[in-house]
Amino acid sequence: MRLDKLLEAAEVGSRKQVKRLLISRHVKVDGQVIQIGSFNVDPALQQVTLKDKILEGPAHVYYMLNKPKGAVSAVRDQRHQTVVELISQSDRRHGLFPVGRLDRDTEGLLLLTDNGKLAHQLLGPLKGVIKQYEAVVNEGVTEADVQAFQRGITFHGGVTCQPARLEILSASQAESRVLLSITEGKFHQVKKMFLAVGKKVIYLKRLTMGSLVLDEALSPGEYRPLTSEELTRLQAYFNERSEGND
Ligand code: URA
Numbered sequence: 222m223r224l225d226k227l228l229e230a231a232e233v234g235s236r237k238q239v240k241r242l243l244i245s246r247h248v249k250v251d252g253q254v255i256q257i258g259s260f261n262v263d264p265a266l267q268q269v270t271l272k273d274k275i276l277e278g279p280a281h282v283y284y285m286l287n288k289p290k291g292a293v294s295a296v297r298d299q300r301h302q303t304v305v306e307l308i309s310q311s312d313r314r315h316g317l318f319p320v321g322r323l324d325r326d327t328e329g330l331l332l333l334t335d336n337g338k339l340a341h342q343l344l345g346p347l348k349g350v351i352k353q354y355e356a357v358v359n360e361g362v363t364e365a366d367v368q369a370f371q372r373g374i375t376f377h378g379g380v381t382c383q384p385a386r387l388e389i390l391s392a393s394q395a396e397s398r399v400l401l402s403i404t405e406g407k408f409h410q411v412k413k414m415f416l417a418v419g420k421k422v423i424y425l426k427r428l429t430m431g432s433l434v435l436d437e438a439l440s441p442g443e444y445r446p447l448t449s450e451e452l453t454r455l456q457a458y459f460n461e462r463s464e465g466n467d
Contacts, residue, residue, distance in 0.1 A: 222263070225259070227264060228248065240258065247272050263278075264276065283339075284334070287439035288323055289328060290327070320340045327425045327426065329355075330435040339455075351430075352402065353402045353427070353428045354427050356400075357396060359423050370385045370386070382407065387399055
């Protein structure tokens with residue numbers, strides 16, 4: 222990983238402070254002063270010190286990606302760019318994968334990690350992690366739809382969904398903009414829920430997953446590590462849920 226990213230992950234200071242620490246010759250790799258933030262290091266193989274204190278690499282990595290349209294939620298793909306390929310080589314870790322899946326034409330919040338246990342907690346069907354989406358639909362969404370979503374939509378074919386909260390932001394006959402919160406992750410769930418009430422999703426973006434909220438400063442295709450606060454809150458969110466499920 223990049224030396225500046227390692228320092229940021231170790232929470233030795235802000236990005237600006239990390240730059241200053243590097244310039245003031247406080248950081249060494251295997252005993253040699255390094256002043257370049259983009260310098261690649263591997264804390265498992267090298268000793269990185271700040272003012273002679275050893276910095277361990279993070280046990281796991283967690284990246285918040287604003288997934289762009291066109292990328293597939295996979296590690297490898299023969300035909301399309303994958304979300305893992307959007308992570309720069311120096312930030313990639315062995316075993317890095319997306320937690321769950323967004324369709325190729327869906328944008329928004331996607332978590333990537335090399336921590337399989339956390340992914341399992343997030344995806345476990347019993348956990349009921351709330352995911353909020355912003356959607357644009359090709360017709361007027363109505364109060365009757367809001368009620369139907371609240372009761373629980375049944376797909377054509379008989380599969381029934383848990384009750385979902387639908388909020389209409391704007392609606393005209395030609396187009397509606399809505400927020401939808403769901404607690405499951407059925408395949409193409411949002412699109413199929415609207416198809417069940419005779420409407421088509423023409424734009425879809427995930428805004429939240431559990432306590433994680435998409436950082437709107439990230440343009441589609443950009444990512445950043447989760448802050449320690451985000452990670453702690455996410456962990457607390459799971460703990461509450463698992464207590465609720467006992
Ligand atoms: N529901 C969908 O239909 N597509 C997604 O990408 C996510 C949820």
